[in-house]
Amino acid sequence: MTLTLIDLTVAPRGASPLFAPLGLAVAPGTVTSVTGPSGIGKSTLLAAIGGHLGADFTVRGRVLLDGRCMLSLPAERRGIGIMFQDALLFPHLSVADNLAFGLSPAVRGRAARRAAVAEALDHAGLQGMGTRDPATLSGGQRARVALMRTLLARPRAVLLDEPFSGLDPDRRARVRRFTFDAVAAACIPALLVTHDAEDARAAGGPVLALG
Numbered sequence: 001m002t003l004t005l006i007d008l009t010v011a012p013r014g015a016s017p018l019f020a021p022l023g024l025a026v027a028p029g030t031v032t033s034v035t036g037p038s039g040i041g042k043s044t045l046l047a048a049i050g051g052h053l054g055a056d057f058t059v060r061g062r063v064l065l066d067g068r069c070m071l072s073l074p075a076e077r078r079g080i081g082i083m084f085q086d087a088l089l090f091p092h093l094s095v096a097d098n099l100a101f102g103l104s105p106a107v108r109g110r111a112a113r114r115a116a117v118a119e120a121l122d123h124a125g126l127q128g129m130g131t132r133d134p135a136t137l138s139g140g141q142r143a144r145v146a147l148m149r150t151l152l153a154r155p156r157a158v159l160l161d162e163p164f165s166g167l168d169p170d171r172r173a174r175v176r177r178f179t180f181d182a183v184a185a186a187c188i189p190a191l192l193v194t195h196d197a198e199d200a201r202a203a204g205g206p207v208l209a210l211g
């Protein structure tokens with residue numbers, strides 16, 4: 001699965017485009033970083049790719065996933081996962097139920113779904129914590145649950161919007177490694193919006209500087 005942007009621009013209705021036309025190919029399992037000054041349109045770019053932009057924006061150009069054009073599809077048919085800064089977990093659901101919520105409907109049957117959630121907990125280093133209330137987890141643990149929840153939906157690409165910015169430097173480095181490894185294991189393309197040069201370096205892929 002490759003994510004390709006061709007001459008992509010996004011403009012608030014009646015205004016000029018936020019950034020010059022973008023061209024980019026993100027290979028499966030790799031992370032391309034998106035940097036740029038505040039307000040240049042990084043989050044708006046991700047929303048446009050994911051299909052979450054309101055009608056007050058005009059998107060031009062093309063977004064392809066394995067050659068298939070995404071822009072005419074609604075968000076739910078694009079299969080593109082998004083993870084935001086301070087990714088929120090549902091406070092009224094246990095950690096395991098938060099993960100189950102993200103799980104793709106393609107995983108059928110109670111036993112298979114339970115096994116998939118247990119595997120995700122294992123992966124996130126949270127064995128035995130499925131019954132916990134998310135509020136009792138550390139910031140790093142919550143970030144890992146949020147990432148696993150995004151990946152359990154089996155997205156065909158993933159967009160990460162400052163997902164590490166709420167974490168202290170030590171946790172940040174560990175969650176970052178975990179995230180990039182998970183993207184590689186899922187073999188899907190990822191875009192990472194970040195203000196942090198260390199994030200971009202650790203991502204290992206090209207850096208797209210807007211503005």
Ligand SMILES: Nc1ncnc2c1ncn2[C@@H]1O[C@H](COP(=O)(O)OP(=O)(O)OP(=O)(O)O)[C@@H](O)[C@H]1O
Binds near residue numbers: 012013042056
């Ligand atoms: N509904 C809207 N109508 C017009 N302009 C908007 C609307 N929503 C956002 N904008 C503008 O679009 C621009 C891009 O915002 P966006 O949040 O994508 O920037 P960003 O690069 O992600 O910034 P930051 O790094 O601060 O998160 C901003 O200048 C913002 O003021």
